[in-house]
Every structure is written in C-alpha cells, then in structure tokens.
Amino acid sequence: MCIWRRLASVCHVLHAPRNDLNDARTTNLTSNMSVRVRFAPSPTGYLHIGGARTALFNWLYARHMGGTFILRVEDTDAARNSQEAVNVILDGLRWLGLDWDEGPLTADATGPGKGDRGPYFQSRRKENYALRVEALLSRGLAYESEGAVRFRMTREPVLVRDLVVGDVTRALTDREEQDPDFVIMRSDGSPVFHFVNVVDDLEMGITHVIRGEDHLSNTAKHVALFKAFGVEPPQYAHIPLILNADGSKMSKRDTGAALTYYMENGYAPEAVLNYLCLLGWSARDGREVIPLPELIANFDLPQILRHNARFDHEKLKWMNGEYLRAMTADRFYEMSVHALARAGVDTNAFPTAYVKAALDTCMGKLRLFTDLPAYAGFYFTDRVEMDADAKAALTPEARDRLKKLRDAYAGAADFKAATLETILKDTAKALGVKNGVLVHPIRFACTGKPSGPSLYHLLEILGRDRVMQRIDATLAA
C-alpha cells in the first residue's frame, strides 16, 4: 500500500499539467505535495450524520497531515438552495468543531469568505464551468446533443486507485454500454454535478478526495474527466457508509440521521465526534475514548475499513456519558443550563450558587443532558411531582417514620450533608430499622422519584426550608 502510494505521488508529479487549461496555481500545487482536502455538501436543509463523518475524516486527515481543509458549497440546485439550508451545514460543522481553512464565512453566497481559490459557492463559479465546457468542446472531447453538452466517455474499463478500497476497475454497465457519454451541461446551460465536482476539485487543487462509498462507481466518470483536462486525478479514499441498526440505508426520516438530532438531544459534540471516528476506523490499540489531539495524531486513510457500519445509538450514549463524566464543572454547568432551559426549566429564577451546587450533584451521573430535567428538575420547582412508585411506597407506616425523621431534622444544629446523614442513621437506629427504610420516603418526599442525586447532598442544597416544606406537604397529602 505504501509503495504504490509513493509511486502514485511520483506519477502525480510526472503527469504535471501540460495544456493551456492549467494555470499556475494548479502547476504549483503538483510540485508541492501539501494536502488539500474538501468537504462539499449540498445545502438540502439538513446535514446527514454520514456527511458529518465525511467532513470529520477530511478534517482529521488535513489536520493530521498539516494540510488544508476546504469547505465548498455545492448549491447548483437553485430549487433546494437557501441560506437557511447553508446555515444548517455551517452550524453543524461549527458545533463539531470542524473549522475550515478555506470557504465561506457566512451562508450568503455573495458574502465574505476566506481562501484564494474561491469562490467557494458553485453558484458563483458559472464562468469557470462555461470556460471548461468550451475547452472540451473545442478539442472534441465533448459535443452538443439535443441542446445539452455531453462528454465523450471512454468505453474502456477505468482504473480507480483508492487508498481505502484498493485498485478498482470499473467496467461499463449494460445501460452505459449503449451510450457511455453523459451530460455535463444541461439544455438550460447549467452544469451537472459530475462536471462541476471535477472542475472545482481541479481548480481548487484538491489532492485527496475523501467521500462516501456511494460515489465509488461514479469515480470512473471523474477520472475520465480529469484526464480530458490533461491532469492526473487526485487520490481517492472512499469511506464506507453508515447504516441504521437494522442494516438499512439511513435516510432523512430515520432517528439520528440528521446532525441536529444530536445537537438538540443532549449530546456533547466531542462525544459525537469521537463516536463517529469509531465507525469505520480504529486506533488499533483497543482504546475507544480518545482525546482529539490523539485522534488527529493517529488518524490515517489506509486504516479505514472497507465495509459499512451500523449506527449503535446505545454505544454513543455510553460514550456521551464518558465525556459528561470527564467534562470540567464549568462546561457541564453551562451545557446543563441550556438543556434545562430547552426543557422549560428556568434556572435564572435561582441564585447562581444554588444552581451550581445543584448541578454538582448531577455530575458524572448522566449519559445525556436531556436526562437532566427528569433527574434534577426537583431542584427548580415548588411542586414536586410524585411518580406512581413514590406514592405507593408512602404507606401509613412509612409516613409515620418520615414524621419522626422530620422532627429530628427540625432540631438539627445545621443542615449540612454530614449532619443530616448522622441524624438519619441515629433515627433509623432508634426506630430499629435499616437506613434505607428512612432514605426512601424522604427521597420521595423531596424529589418525587426513587432515584437521583446523593440524598444528603440534595437535602443540604435544597435547604432546611424547602425540605421541611416538602416533607410537610407529603405528610399532609
């Protein structure tokens, strides 16, 4: 694999551009081997999780190689294109932390961008495409037919050298056998995907095309186009697809198909990013929770698997829990407040110190931020909702013991966790029961639930007034 990679690099140089279509920038590129990769999504209104992983692999490779990561918006389909749709992509990439070195800065195609190989919106590159079409026409490599421009496709099998899949020889299908040529410019003058994709990769000096395996078969067309322009195609790396748990294709409607699902459902971006890496790639040393710098250091194309992977939501949740546990208190606090606000829990109504103390008791206990409202909602409400189990557990006998505990707490010198624990245990001993017999009723009274944060700590944070009030309300009910 390494050997042919090096050979391919040499070939690339040997086949340096030799016709007038290739300007100085392209020539310059082939002489310095700095890696340039791109993520080229179409603004359809959502960012597919598989697309997010494609972006991630491109980004990781660029960072690993010290190369350039380019974002190019393939907005040739005017009907589906909108700034809102572009923003979904920009927001998604930013959420994951995938910063691009070249590309748009805003969703506005006419707006500012960075990089000197633009424009980075295809809708702004019409002249480039027109010139390229003209060049092919003038050399007889394309021709007009029924108002459209068609490219003269080779009838010979095309060799695609892929860093992931290996050498692939693509023969024509029976349908292509009848008419191998394909349209590169429609009768309305707009260029077609295969064409603009190649033109842009060529003009932007893309060295490695890392994309989904669904493009593998079409790569023959791209290779033929590159050759028609007189240059060697870039290196290809077709990565396997992400499927649903049942092995079916992940389409828009499927749960978790869109990146926004994770943004809105309590996931930490670093956990999603880490999990995505593990689909079709591994560090080989058995580690799975891997810090980003090490991900970058270890990532490479040849280790990418060749078969599709099914998305395991359970494992992602586990990994999310791992990241929540390792998170700094400040970040946990910030993300928690957002998650609570999204669920309609307004923490602003409470003192900051109280909110922080309350959230401290939740650290390390959750897998998703969306679990937080149910887990810690009792801190931020005046009315505790008793669930069915809680009600059933509050038998007359339990109420009687709760009353005893209430009286003991009423006389507590202070309301610190350690004190409360001592008092509860002493009370249990005096009643001749196990600690748990008292623990459960008071937890129910104060939180309404059978499980939650450490009892003594949550009591301390709620404070004497709230605790007494909740016990009394429970006893009165």
Next chain:
RNA sequence: GACCCUAUCGUCCAGCGGUUAGGACACCGCCCUUUCACGGCAGUAACCGGGGUUCGAAUCCCCGUAGGGUCGCCA
C-alpha cells in the same frame, strides 16, 4: 438487468498463514453503595456456505449466497 464494493460475537472494532479468536457497547450474575449511576470481578455470544492453495487458513484464490452502492438534463 449490468457494473462496483463488502462479509469475525446482537452492534462497533482487533486479527493481516500457526491465538484457549481479543477489546468495547448491550445483556446476565456477584461485589461496592443512602437511591441511581460509576467502578471492580465473572459470564453468555462470532470467523456466511462450498471448493481450492498450504504441513497448517478467520487470514490467500475461486464460486455461491447475503448486504450495500451505482448506472439521471439529482447532488
């Protein structure tokens, strides 16, 4: 229909000619514990089928089967 890719526990990965086929998630049991988590220990569970090559195949080759992808004036 044709072309292309793929095939190890339920899932994600390790394995790259000789291993008691390893790890993670999930699941089950036990321990820890104020609940729930976490953590610790143990367990169930896999090389798609058939032919070759080889002293020896999960690993290499062929066929079959299955899954996925592609053959647009969609991207």
